[in-house]
Amino acid sequence: MIKLKTSPETKEFSTRDIYLSAALKLHGLQLIKITVDNNNKGIFVFSDSPDREKLVNDYFNGSLVGSHKHYVTSWKDIKGLLFETIRK
Numbered sequence: 001m002i003k004l005k006t007s008p009e010t011k012e013f014s015t016r017d018i019y020l021s022a023a024l025k026l027h028g029l030q031l032i033k034i035t036v037d038n039n040n041k042g043i044f045v046f047s048d049s050p051d052r053e054k055l056v057n058d059y060f061n062g063s064l065v066g067s068h069k070h071y072v073t074s075w076k077d078i079k080g081l082l083f084e085t086i087r088k
Contacts, residue, residue: 006048011047011048012032012045012046012047012048013029013045013046013047013048013052014043014044014045014046015043015044015046016041016042016043016044017044018042018044018075018078018079018082019075020056020059020060021044021046021078022071022074022075022077022078023055023059023064023066023071023074024046024052024055024056024059025046025074025077025078026066026067026070026071026074027055027064027066028049029046029047029048029049029052029055030046030047031044031045031046031078031081032045032046032047033045034078034081034082034085035085036085036086040086042082042085042086044078044082
């Protein structure tokens with residue numbers, strides 16, 4: 001199950017889904033940090049935005065539009081950051 005979490009106090013959105021994270025990064029959401037839980041799983045924390053809910057819905061409905069090449073680049077960037085965070 002995909003876990004999505006918003007924090008209204010800090011205006012942050014977090015998810016464990018690396019593919020969703022790549023899509024959000026591609027569409028301009030700012031990745032604030034990556035944390036690692038006790039199971040060595042990454043949690044991607046973004047600065048929340050008014051259009052985030054629509055982006056997430058479009059992603060899961062398969063209607064999010066964007067360049068495949070840029071998506072792969074975004075995924076590679078996030079994957080690299082995750083591995084650097086795990087290695088610390």
